[in-house]
């Protein structure tokens with residue numbers, strides 16, 4: 204490649220790095236979402252679901268799921284040359300709630316994944332981010348065979364504030380996940396600008 208004079212002299216851009224959390228109930232597609240976009244091999248700690256784990260990890264309605272993430276998913280995506288996101292999947296099981304406060308340290312915002320067949324599984328995540336004023340977006344992961352509901356009905360069922368974006372998605376699809384991530388960054392930026400204005404006036 205031939206570089207012009209101006210490019211040659213340019214120092215490499217130091218990208219802005221932002222931390223985004225990916226939350227939601229067990230089996231909703233968090234590991235899938237991180238894996239669909241990550242440029243680095245997603246770091247995950249998965250364990251085969253054992254007989255012993257069965258009473259705790261409720262797999263009813265999550266057919267075909269044999270592994271469970273015991274710690275967390277971690278991935279990276281470069282949205283633009285100067286903007287890199289680090290994705291942190293929060294552990295879905297209740298016994299890992301103690302990790303959430305540490306994980307959310309320094310987070311710009313969060314994605315709450317929801318499955319309309321088990322909407323109640325993401326109530327806890329929605330509550331968590333609302334209570335801590337962490338801006339979040341709800342991604343409805345559209346599984347085949349799950350009934351489709353109008354976005355407005357899902358918003359109502361989740362009792363979402365008006366400003367919280369809700370987007371239908373496919374956690375397996377890179378473009379769909381990118382759209383979700385751009386959405387959460389935009390929402391979080393607007394949310395923060397709003398807050399600054401409220402403080403200033």
Ligand SMILES: Nc1nc2c(ncn2[C@@H]2O[C@H](COP(=O)(O)OP(=O)(O)O)[C@@H](O)[C@H]2O)c(=O)[nH]1
Nearest residue numbers: 229230231232233234235344346347373374375
């Ligand atoms: N049909 C369909 N299956 C999905 C989708 N997202 C995840 N899955 C499957 O659902 C199961 C649970 O996903 P996983 O990412 O492990 O859920 P996690 O517990 O939230 O990390 C896996 O078998 C995935 O392959 C989706 O958008 N559509």
Ligand SMILES: [Mg+2]
Nearest residue numbers: 233234271272
């Ligand atoms: Mg997982």
